[in-house]
Amino acid sequence: MKKIEAIIKPFKLDDVVEALSEVGVEGVTVTEVKGYGRQKGRTEIYKGAEYVVDFLPKTKIEIVIPTALVKQTTEAIKNAAHTGNIGDGKIFVSQIDSAIRIRTGETNESAL
DSSP: OEEEEEEEOOEEEEEHHHHHHHTTTTOEEEEEEEETTTTTTTEEEETTTEEEEEEEEEEEEEEEEOGGEEEEEEHHHHHOOOOOTTTOOOEEEEEEOBBTTTTTTBBBBGGO
């Protein structure tokens, strides 16, 4: 099993969730987060005063899937979240050793 974490622009969330559904991903956890990457925030003007916004709003998506679905899932996220502009986000893939469905006690891939 693999865990996929994707940091995307908030307005791309619906597109990404739809793309995940099309490749058969059933469970998704979504969190509103703030951060920055290479763009290092941005400068804005408010009531004539210039200030720097260090942390930009982002959306974090977390999914645990069978290893066999990793390539098509990451491709779906990449294609749906892409705008071509700086700050499109990142996708991280990591190994999951075990999973347990609390309600039934099912383990590993059957718990997904």
